Amino acid sequence: MKKFEKLTSTGIPLPLENIDTDQIIPARFLKATNREGFGDNLFRDWRYTKGEQLNPEFVLNQNKYKGEILIAGKNFGCGSSREHAAWAIADYGFRVVVSSFFADIFKNNALNNGLLPVQVSQEFLNKLLQAVSKNPESKLTVDLETQKITLEETGEKEGFEINHYKKYCLINGYDDIDFLLSKKEAIEVFEKKKDEFLKAKTEAV
């Protein structure tokens, strides 16, 4: 997994609420058997018009907005468990998604792919959206070590939460499977214990 320590970048504002995984990547684009290339269809039905032309009103199609940070409205990533949503966002070139609230499965999927979900207060989110919309050159810094996000032009910051273990994995580029594979023995011991537990529960008078 790609390491994440600190990032300073401009951001792209998408101030809609409840952006679901069907918007991030529609189901008809889930037919691939590898992880690459999903960025081409990120927000497909918003990025393109019905006639398959680029929609000039959509923020990703506006040249003034660039950057590796997506700033979106609350309850980002609700809906399906498709990890393709996280793959599409990362494949497009984002490294951070900022929102005031994330859906659970999306958050896990993002963290498992080195894409950092940064949850901030609604107030701070509004501030970031405003700043970036007004001045697309505004830079944000996301520091995972100190768990702070800063709006550079004003120096305003806010802290964000992240599970200690996940932070360790991201900073070091470790993935969960390596960790779980190292627990092989504990898992086998657990299986024996579980069998005994069920035996006791089912044979009791």
Next chain:
Amino acid sequence: MQAKTLFDKIWDQHVVESVENGPDIVYIDRHFIHEVTTPQAFNGLRQRGIPVARPKQTIATADHNVPTKDQHLPIREALSRTQVETLTKNCADFGIELYGLGHPYQGIVHVIGPELGITQPGMTIVCGDSHTSTHGAFGSIAFGIGTSEVEQVLATQCILQAKPKKMKIEINGELKEGVTSKDIILYVISKISTSGGTGHFVEFCGSAIQSLSMEARMTICNMSIEMGARGGLIAPDEITFEYIRNKEFAPKGEGFDQMMKYWKSLATDEEAVFDKEYQFDANDIEPMITYGTNPGMGTKIVQPVPEMPFAEDERANFSKALNYMGLHAGESLEGHPVDYVFIGSCTNSRIEDLRQAADLIRGRKKSDKVEAWIVPGSKQVEEQARKEGLDKIFEAAGFEIRQPGCSACLGMNEDKIPAGKYCVSTSNRNFEGRQGPGARTMLASPLTAMAAALTGKIVDVRNLLSNN
């Protein structure tokens, strides 16, 4: 001993180890897989050169991407065919049982698990699909996971997961005629919103829940993800045990009686504390339908589309949703024309759903203005419907019965609703484009969907029941 919720009891019993300041290593009893969210996970195993740790605890089927016509022929669409063939190869290479196309057990993954008796109380169950929450109806912890997590489970039979908070949703009282479990869950989500359950695992309880059949309970737990919850569960009882008894892979004879001793102990202690609690009265619930682009945007059919919200940030989202749906604030929904009706999906495609639908249309005719698809949840549901002669009732009324699969719930195959058309659907998501680019989905119960198919418009099904 500290009082525990049912969720705590099952979770704690499955923790192999807790990572310091981190998630738990949770042991998984049953793992369901399908063609769409697993190819990359098997690729991962191959790259690491490792086998599936416990192949007998994983069960596969092809459902998301399969055609619902001519399933005996090769799949025409090349990418879909490759994905289904990849699943077949992966299952053969790694020693996993596959109920693929043509197999008498094939069907939607959340329909076949319960009907085969693979889903049982007290288990931990995962699948790379958010509607895995369905299996919670049996008093198990079941939740959807991403592909990296599918790979974790294949590799180690465990998953790293932070323990969610606990929520109780209690619904007491008797349901009115024409009101189904789908109306209960659409009502609850309309009250607590599409993110009201996020971070929580929900226990549904109360007399209205206890009175429901297993299939009706599955519909409720199925849609717990639509309020953002990690999953939903219902304590097992006699209705649960009778459903499981004699199912293909359930314990038999003395083994069943022994397991029942354990299953009966699976309940929340009286003093147990939840992080959040809600109470609803079944008497307040009426036939529901959605008018917007998330499942929280639902209303009683007899009520109009809500008025524009006051808060400015809510107005933009509300307007965008109504604009997509071609509806106006304050507009009456009753009488609104309907173009398509879809009865299917892991929410409502089981035999009881088909029986309810058939009962309503017996001796009636489908409206010429509506195209209607009935997609049974599994080969076994399809077979049972034929045995009961339901297929004859549907055909006589002008309905088309398809072959099992996820179909128009997510439109991965050819079953798509055209842009701008209204579809009353028994599925679980009314997101923009969910049933096809530009499609306008209105979620409802099988009864309400059938009423729309008969009349060509949105109607309160109770008006048809009284003339039945």
